[in-house]
Amino acid sequence: MKTVDRKRMDRSVQDRFVDGIDADEALRLQHPAARRWDYVLGDARGACLVGIEPHPAESGEVSVVMEKKRNTERWLSDHLKEGRRVARWLWVGTGKASLPLASKARLRLAQRGISFVGKSVRASHLE
Amino acid sequence: MSDATRSLPSRLRVSNFAQIDEVDLKFGDLTVLVGAQGTGKTLVLEWLKTAIDGRQLAARLKDAGYVLKDVETAIDLVFGIGMGKGWSEDTVIKLDSRTIDPAQLARLGSKSESVFFIPAQRSMLISDGWAQPFQRLSEEVPVVARVFSQTLYDLFGERGDGVLFPVAKRFKAAIRKQIDEAVFHSGTVSMEERNHRKRLTLSHGDMDLPYMTWTAGQREFTPLLLGLYHLLPGTRQTKRPDIDWVVIEEPEMGLHPQAISVVVLLVLELLWRGYRVVLSTHSPHLLTAVWMLRQLQQNDAHWQLVCDGLGVPTDSLREVAGSALTKDYRVHALGFGDDGKVRSRDISALDPDSDDEVVAGWGGITGYSSRLTDAVIDAVNRNAA
Numbered sequence: 001m002k003t004v005d006r007k008r009m010d011r012s013v014q015d016r017f018v019d020g021i022d023a024d025e026a027l028r029l030q031h032p033a034a035r036r037w038d039y040v041l042g043d044a045r046g047a048c049l050v051g052i053e054p055h056p057a058e059s060g061e062v063s064v065v066m067e068k069k070r071n072t073e074r075w076l077s078d079h080l081k082e083g084r085r086v087a088r089w090l091w092v093g094t095g096k097a098s099l100p101l102a103s104k105a106r107l108r109l110a111q112r113g114i115s116f117v118g119k120s121v122r123a124s125h126l127e
Numbered sequence: 128m129s130d131a132t133r134s135l136p137s138r139l140r141v142s143n144f145a146q147i148d149e150v151d152l153k154f155g156d157l158t159v160l161v162g163a164q165g166t167g168k169t170l171v172l173e174w175l176k177t178a179i180d181g182r183q184l185a186a187r188l189k190d191a192g193y194v195l196k197d198v199e200t201a202i203d204l205v206f207g208i209g210m211g212k213g214w215s216e217d218t219v220i221k222l223d224s225r226t227i228d229p230a231q232l233a234r235l236g237s238k239s240e241s242v243f244f245i246p247a248q249r250s251m252l253i254s255d256g257w258a259q260p261f262q263r264l265s266e267e268v269p270v271v272a273r274v275f276s277q278t279l280y281d282l283f284g285e286r287g288d289g290v291l292f293p294v295a296k297r298f299k300a301a302i303r304k305q306i307d308e309a310v311f312h313s314g315t316v317s318m319e320e321r322n323h324r325k326r327l328t329l330s331h332g333d334m335d336l337p338y339m340t341w342t343a344g345q346r347e348f349t350p351l352l353l354g355l356y357h358l359l360p361g362t363r364q365t366k367r368p369d370i371d372w373v374v375i376e377e378p379e380m381g382l383h384p385q386a387i388s389v390v391v392l393l394v395l396e397l398l399w400r401g402y403r404v405v406l407s408t409h410s411p412h413l414l415t416a417v418w419m420l421r422q423l424q425q426n427d428a429h430w431q432l433v434c435d436g437l438g439v440p441t442d443s444l445r446e447v448a449g450s451a452l453t454k455d456y457r458v459h460a461l462g463f464g465d466d467g468k469v470r471s472r473d474i475s476a477l478d479p480d481s482d483d484e485v486v487a488g489w490g491g492i493t494g495y496s497s498r499l500t501d502a503v504i505d506a507v508n509r510n511a512a
Contacts, residue, residue, distance in 0.1 A: 087508060093480070100418060100479045101493035102411040110500035113507030118480035118487075 181235025
């Protein structure tokens, strides 16, 4: 994980992620033109996989993030062991903007199984 | 805070009254209270009215034959019978640095009423299309509701037979249009004689509809509208010189978000005119409007975005929209602690990314619905297995 992106996780949760892949880089050769989710990490405490996508927090980017998840989930299904899945897909907002809770953007994301967590991943996002 | 309101009290503290442990409100040009049912929002607003207009309340009660013999009686009559028990020797009410003593109700405030209070019970006060004067309502009705009923009674008496909406020179044309599109849909609100009695009527073509047949939103909005007429002199004056505060409880009641946006416009008009406005609300839409205004201020936005956000033509409300970007907006959340007592929090930042869940969840306004979205997220991801 790039250092700048690791800093988008609260210090209290950084140690939970002991391994993972930079999915964006790993899938770039096979799918160079397609939108790819950034990271899939192993949460040791939660015993599950967590997808982390640092991305500008603008409602216009909702469709982009949803497409990233859709593509990456499909490609990963060929590589994950039977029954394994990414348990959480977390969008971490970069830049100044945000998505208010009472917004259509958040509802659209929820329907695709994506949580917008604001500027930092915290423990409450992993429960 | 604007020059017009700078000399007004800036802080109200209520301690150890009824279920309230400590509520500390700093006022902006617009102040919004949020909180679950029973957290005392109405009590706090009634204390604001009492602290500023106690003298006038005492006079009205005396004219109606009541005897204000002690603190408990005064509170029973102002807040509603039974509320006197909420006062104890530990209760402290302060408006800025001044301690408010309900035993001295007749000495609180100045020569004229300064707080115009539109209560939550407003639609019930005209349930048969007419209002009751103060003295006809019993002491079981909070005094703020009795005072507002008197205002409506006086208005109905003045208007005689006549159209109440739409009325030229009452609100800017753009706002009248928004009200019509959101609430009355080309209907005309008027006072008509029916069965030898004057009553509020909503007319659509040949249909004349009595008040209780109107939609819930129309019944809630109309007394709010009529109350606001009282605040718009209709002359060259922009505001009534004697009134500085406008308190509106739950202005969103019964209203679709389109109509709530109209309410926001009306509030911005009041701010432009120099009134200080205090609202209580349960509406995510209304609070999102406040969030929008603060965000536009922080981003040095152009006034046109205020109009865009509220869905009004940009050329029609330049002064009101421009003024809105100069105002101070405060939001306070009232909530129960683990001990069952209520305390307030200043959540004015309305930052959905705050580490503080009370701020991020806007005092519960959006926090509760986030559980609903979390359940959907969980279901979608489990189903993907």
